[in-house]
Amino acid sequence: MENTIKVERAILNLTQDDLAKKIGVSRQTINSIEANRYVPSTVLALKLSNVFDKPVNEFFTLSEDDY
Amino acid sequence: MNTEKRIDCERKGLLKISNFRLPHHFMTVGLAIALLSVLMMFIRAFVLDGELEWLKLLLQKTLLVGMLIMSLSKDKIEDEMTMGLRSQSYAIAFIVGVIYSLVMPYVEYGVSNVVHSGGEVYKDLGDFQVLLFMLMIQLMFYHTLKRYR
Incomplete structure (x- = not known):
């Protein structure tokens, strides 16, 4: 799975720490999600969707390995 | 209580047990208990005289309790x-x-x-x-x- 959280975060001018606080996780978790080392749960993805005000599939996309 | 409610109740109970964590400050408490136990083990072995098998067994238990507290305590x-x-x-x-x-x-x-x-x-x-x-x-x-x- 790939994501564009870093871009979305930059659009809103948020640091990793700001975003982490908004959705109630640690900064390291945001870092791991951005680096594709961790796939978040649906709840967390929907929280991110609320912050970015976009549907989840606009910033999370399946990669070739997922098929 | 019907079967569905009982299953739901059991599920909630199991989730409560599996999600049980101690507050973050218990990490320090657990670490202190574990370190104190190790220190006392050395004192028992090299300083104290006499047959102190009961103390050895007690310190083993306190070391395990300390490490279990550390293991169960939440992160920041x-x-x-x-x-x-x-x-x-x-x-x-x-x-x-x-x-x-x-x-x-x-x-x-x-x-x-x-x-x-x-x-x-x-x-x-x-x-x-x-x-x-x-x-x-x-x-x-x-x-x-x-x-x-």
């Missing part, structure tokens, strides 16, 4: 990723612990026979040794996984 920021890493570390500790308890007695037996001719008789590991090893592996893997997340 506990989120789904840390919960996942914790589950992973418990799984690793369980598997490594079982392998250790199966293999280690033979290693000890083999080494003792190589070092001293005749050697020791074969004996299984004690509960303290296995539990201490599993808790050590869990804590070590959890903190390592967290560092490399």
